[in-house]
Amino acid sequence: MLKLLKEILRTGNATVQYPFAPYEASKDFRGKPEHDAEKCIACAACTIACPPNAIHMDTDLDAGTRTWSIDYGRCIFCGRCEESCPTGAIALTPEFELAVMCKEDLTVKAVFQLDHCRSCGKPFAPLKEVEYVGKLLAQTGSETDRSEREEQILHTCPECKRKNDLEQVSRMKIAAQMESRK
Numbered sequence: 764m765l766k767l768l769k770e771i772l773r774t775g776n777a778t779v780q781y782p783f784a785p786y787e788a789s790k791d792f793r794g795k796p797e798h799d800a801e802k803c804i805a806c807a808a809c810t811i812a813c814p815p816n817a818i819h820m821d822t823d824l825d826a827g828t829r830t831w832s833i834d835y836g837r838c839i840f841c842g843r844c845e846e847s848c849p850t851g852a853i854a855l856t857p858e859f860e861l862a863v864m865c866k867e868d869l870t871v872k873a874v875f876q877l878d879h880c881r882s883c884g885k886p887f888a889p890l891k892e893v894e895y896v897g898k899l900l901a902q903t904g905s906e907t908d909r910s911e912r913e914e915q916i917l918h919t920c921p922e923c924k925r926k927n928d929l930e931q932v933s934r935m936k937i938a939a940q941m942e943s944r945k
Contacts, residue, residue: 788857793840795858798833800873803852805829805889812847815839827877827886835861835869850895880920882927887920 779786788794810818817837821830844853863869877886878893897917916924 788859792857792859793842794856795835795840795861796833796838796842796844796853797856798831798871798873799852799854800831800875801852802850803831803848803873803875804850804892804895805831805875806849806892806895808847808849809844809853812843814841814843818844822877824877824886827879829875829877829889830872831875832870832872835871836866878918880923881915881918882923883920885920893917 805820807820810820815837817834817839819832819834821832822828823830840855840859842855845855861869875889875891878888878890879886897914900913900917919927
């Protein structure tokens with residue numbers, strides 16, 4: 764018996780003092796995902812990657828906004844949202860205590876403005892996402908300034924782009940037919 768008591772005293776406490784003392788999580792602990800609305804471009808990559816559908820995006824065309832929201836009550840802390848985010852707007856934190864008094868407090872939202880098409884005026888994509896694409900295109904090109912034509916194409920909705928492409932193709936066909944008659 765004395766031998767067992769010596770061993771217990773030598774080993775010390777095997778448990779942590781949580782909740783009376785803070786629990787120190789390991790370096791790679793996957794806790795609550797934090798969303799940085801400043802970095803976010805509202806591309807919806809995280810909504811597609813989220814297995815429990817804890818992340819949602821709702822688009823309101825009348826108001827010209829897209830609302831990003833996460834429900835921590837559904838989140839399983841898998842980290843797929845962090846992996847899929849192209850701008851690093853979502854990062855996992857060591858925080859795991861999510862006790863709240865009201866279920867609605869588990870939902871966090873961010874609202875983003877939509878870009879309006881320069882041809883038809885309809886909202887079609889988040890403005891921050893269009894600007895992000897413009898920056899990526901500027902990095903790949905040799906010129907630092909985009910031409911007015913490239914800027915027009917960048918801020919045009921897919922429907923108007925299709926319409927413009929069809930018009931150009933029909934003009935090319937008419938020009939080709941005219942040349943073949945000469």
